[in-house]
Amino acid sequence: MATLHTRSAARMMMAPSVLLLFAWMIVPLVMTIYFSFIDYNLLMPSDNRFLGFLNYEFFLTDPAFFDALINTLVLVLSVLVITIVGGIALALLLDQPMFGQGIVRILVIAPFFIMPTVAALVWKNMFMNPVNGLFAYIWRLFGAQPVDWLANMPLFSIILIVAWQWLPFATLILLTALQSLSEEQKEAAEMDGAGFFSQFVYIILPHMARAITVVILIETIFLLSVFAEILVTTNGGPGTSSTNLTYLVYNRALLQFDIGGASAGGIIAVILANIVAIFLVRIVGKNLET
Amino acid sequence: MARRITTQRKVIVTAVAWTIGIVLFFPILWTFLTSFKSEADAIASPPQFLFFHWTTENYLEVQSRSNYFSHFLNSVIISFGSTLLGLIIAVPSAWAMAFSPTKRTKDVLMWMLSTKMMPAVGALIPIYLLFRNTGLLDSRIGLVVVLMLINLPIIIWMLYTYFKEIPGEILEAARMDGASLSKEIIYVLTPMAVPGIASTLLLNIILSWNEAFWTLNLTASKAAPLTTFIASYSSPEGLFYAKLSAASTMAIAPILILGWFSQKQLVRGLTFGAVK
Numbered sequence: 205m206a207t208l209h210t211r212s213a214a215r216m217m218m219a220p221s222v223l224l225l226f227a228w229m230i231v232p233l234v235m236t237i238y239f240s241f242i243d244y245n246l247l248m249p250s251d252n253r254f255l256g257f258l259n260y261e262f263f264l265t266d267p268a269f270f271d272a273l274i275n276t277l278v279l280v281l282s283v284l285v286i287t288i289v290g291g292i293a294l295a296l297l298l299d300q301p302m303f304g305q306g307i308v309r310i311l312v313i314a315p316f317f318i319m320p321t322v323a324a325l326v327w328k329n330m331f332m333n334p335v336n337g338l339f340a341y342i343w344r345l346f347g348a349q350p351v352d353w354l355a356n357m358p359l360f361s362i363i364l365i366v367a368w369q370w371l372p373f374a375t376l377i378l379l380t381a382l383q384s385l386s387e388e389q390k391e392a393a394e395m396d397g398a399g400f401f402s403q404f405v406y407i408i409l410p411h412m413a414r415a416i417t418v419v420i421l422i423e424t425i426f427l428l429s430v431f432a433e434i435l436v437t438t439n440g441g442p443g444t445s446s447t448n449l450t451y452l453v454y455n456r457a458l459l460q461f462d463i464g465g466a467s468a469g470g471i472i473a474v475i476l477a478n479i480v481a482i483f484l485v486r487i488v489g490k491n492l493e494t
Numbered sequence: 495m496a497r498r499i500t501t502q503r504k505v506i507v508t509a510v511a512w513t514i515g516i517v518l519f520f521p522i523l524w525t526f527l528t529s530f531k532s533e534a535d536a537i538a539s540p541p542q543f544l545f546f547h548w549t550t551e552n553y554l555e556v557q558s559r560s561n562y563f564s565h566f567l568n569s570v571i572i573s574f575g576s577t578l579l580g581l582i583i584a585v586p587s588a589w590a591m592a593f594s595p596t597k598r599t600k601d602v603l604m605w606m607l608s609t610k611m612m613p614a615v616g617a618l619i620p621i622y623l624l625f626r627n628t629g630l631l632d633s634r635i636g637l638v639v640v641l642m643l644i645n646l647p648i649i650i651w652m653l654y655t656y657f658k659e660i661p662g663e664i665l666e667a668a669r670m671d672g673a674s675l676s677k678e679i680i681y682v683l684t685p686m687a688v689p690g691i692a693s694t695l696l697l698n699i700i701l702s703w704n705e706a707f708w709t710l711n712l713t714a715s716k717a718a719p720l721t722t723f724i725a726s727y728s729s730p731e732g733l734f735y736a737k738l739s740a741a742s743t744m745a746i747a748p749i750l751i752l753g754w755f756s757q758k759q760l761v762r763g764l765t766f767g768a769v770k
Binding site: 233327329381425 | 613
């Protein structure tokens with residue numbers, strides 16, 4: 205009887221969160237799908253007539269979509285490579301005995317806590333500005349022509365800024381995983397005559413495998429939606445050279461007021477993110493059982 | 495037996511690690527230093543590191559020109575509001591799943607996680623239009639609700655992993671001693687759950703403070719938190735590096751301090767308990 209009682213109580217306790225999340229997931233999605241099939245522009249009075257897949261056709265055949273897709277992939281993959289490789293190296297380094305380990309850890313972690321608009325504007329103005337930026341000063345110091353980073357290499361510059369924000373995250377997670385590796389295991393390997401390289405390949409890397417996967421998948425989810433960094437630095441430009449999918453949908457919806465077309469883009473972004481999400485849910489799910 | 499570590503090696507490791515640490519931290523340090531410069535010193539060439547005329551005028555100016563603290567207050571209200579609201583909804587839910595799990599509990603948790611995977615642009619358009627039509631655009635309450643919803647899965651997951659670690663035997667012991675359900679909750683469970691709830695609160699305040707998709711799209715001026723306010727510096731008028739730095743320093747300092755205290759919780763919260 206007690207269990208029956210607690211079970212219904214448990215259901216009552218879970219109901220608000222389940223209902224809220226369900227509504228949050230389903231209502232906007234259904235509305236976006238609906239908008240994506242109709243002619244809906246905030247500037248032009250229209251009859252909201254049904255367009256079939258016309259919005260999708262326009263969005264997918266727009267050259268801007270292809271650029272945005274490539275930019276999104278380049279951004280996500282570059283940041284992943286930089287943060288994973290850098291994160292493994294930094295985690296290995298920070299795991300060594302040293303003086304002031306706690307302080308170094310704090311210094312390395314710090315960029316993750318900086319709000320995106322601050323990070324992007326500080327880099328844009330105080331480092332990448334071709335006249336007053338620190339990089340320009342260093343370039344001149346060596347007699348080189350200062351680079352106008354955000355005008356000439358907009359995507360690369362944004363990758364740099366985003367990687368700076370996410371490197372600490374990868375480092376922190378990988379370091380946590382590394383520290384759970386038992387000393388005995390490393391000692392045994394050392395006694396068997398394993399050098400650093402074979403220790404790294406056969407013991408450390410397999411031990412960190414799950415953490416690396418988790419970092420890749422979580423970063424991917426966030427990196428697919430990079431927005432503020434682009435908004436305050438390049439506005440997606442010049443042209444579409446630093447527009448990603450998220451920014452393109454924002455641009456269509458809130459700058460061009462084409463609700464129908466933007467909704468089609470939003471649905472395409474949802475589909476792409478879901479492909480990634482399926483993998484993440486599986487991996488975390490596997491972990492729950494152990 | 496601990497492994498032998500030569501002092502020489504330790505010194506080299508220290509030097510390399512400190513160099514990398516300082517390089518990564520440098521943009522933040524530079525922002526902090528620049529916030530105390532005059533606008534002329536801020537763009538001086540060669541750059542001035544420590545020997546400039548230190549001034550606090552930027553901080554005063556940022557406040558008097560654009561009412562900085564109203565935006566700071568918006569950030570506080572939005573991040574604390576969404577976190578507390580989230581906790582009120584999440585604590586009973588995580589509690590139920592941790593202490594009376596059914597065979598569907600795991601599926602529910604996975605489903606909650608999957609809602610977090612929905613990219614924000616998929617919901618932006620309807621939410622924007624709904625807010626516009628109901629007058630919620632540029633309102634704090636609207637943002638509190640949206641940020642609560644996007645962080646709810648993380649809150650529930652984090653609480654769940656903490657509650658899971660509370661041993662069930664202790665409940666049985668309390669019941670044997672004749673404790674009623676309400677006494678059980680007040681005297682036995684709550685003291686054990688508080689650390690987990692506090693960690694969740696901390697991480698979630700950090701996440702909502704720095705959230706920059708919904709805040710940028712749903713606020714303009716009145717309810718604008720610091721993320722939106724700082725973004726207004728992207729269209730400069732005249733010299734502004736020192737003022738940008740002062741505004742930025744005040745925006746990041748509280749979270750940086752909170753963040754340093756919550757490194758461990760961060761790992762657990764952001765990996766949904768997969769890495770501890």
